[in-house]
Amino acid sequence: MQFDTKTVNKLLEIDESYKAPERMLQLMLDDQKRPEVFKKFLEVSTDLKFDWFHEYFEDEQAERKSKKQDFTPDSIATLLNSLVDSDKSNGHYFEVAAGTGGILIKRWWDDCKNDRVGNPLHADPNLRFLSIFTYDPRAYWYQVEEMSDRAIPFLLFNMAIRGMNGVAIQCDALSRKAKDVYFIRNDTSDFLAFSEVIKMPHTAELRELYNISEWVDKFD
Numbered sequence: 001m002q003f004d005t006k007t008v009n010k011l012l013e014i015d016e017s018y019k020a021p022e023r024m025l026q027l028m029l030d031d032q033k034r035p036e037v038f039k040k041f042l043e044v045s046t047d048l049k050f051d052w053f054h055e056y057f058e059d060e061q062a063e064r065k066s067k068k069q070d071f072t073p074d075s076i077a078t079l080l081n082s083l084v085d086s087d088k089s090n091g092h093y094f095e096v097a098a099g100t101g102g103i104l105i106k107r108w109w110d111d112c113k114n115d116r117v118g119n120p121l122h123a124d125p126n127l128r129f130l131s132i133f134t135y136d137p138r139a140y141w142y143q144v145e146e147m148s149d150r151a152i153p154f155l156l157f158n159m160a161i162r163g164m165n166g167v168a169i170q171c172d173a174l175s176r177k178a179k180d181v182y183f184i185r186n187d188t189s190d191f192l193a194f195s196e197v198i199k200m201p202h203t204a205e206l207r208e209l210y211n212i213s214e215w216v217d218k219f220d
Helices: 005-012 017-028 033-044 054-060 074-083 102-114 125-134 152-161 204-209
Strands: 092-095 141-146 166-171 177-185 196-199
Touching: 005 017, 005 033, 017 033, 017 152, 033 152, 092 102, 102 125, 102 141, 102 152, 141 152, 152 166, 152 177, 152 196
Parallel strands: 092 141, 141 166
Antiparallel strands: 166 177, 177 196
């Protein structure tokens, strides 16, 4: 396990794991420090096909008793994505209770490899290699929701380091009460570019757009 507790805490410059979510959120909202920490993590591994934080989060951060949190194994995430008809998605993805983004990452990786939006020949296995030339991050939109204060910073990290475009809504999917909305933006055609993370203001327009019932400071 490359990203064990010791490694992650060292990269985040913290001495205790309980400090990780707050520290991660601070880094994700800092336009200068965010790319710096991404580069430090990429020095450890450049394999972006899976969620680096799966085991770290389960061991150190998961709220199993209070929120019944558990996380989808990598093999199951791969299977779930294979069962979805991505050809009809038109580059749009939506997931409730996204956690730290394990299933999302599998979908993103599938989009990168096959580029069903930009590569009209993707259906031919012999021509899927063309996707490396046609894939444009701006053609894809990933909308995810997650309630946990501990999970959301890692979800933002996983989206931004992979150059996604989309939105992460911290909300209760049933009551539609929300704490915050984060816009993830990569406005370039470069699939190697990092995304910005923008914390959005609590406006009436945003409430209507994402079916938010009310803004809250904490969930009941």
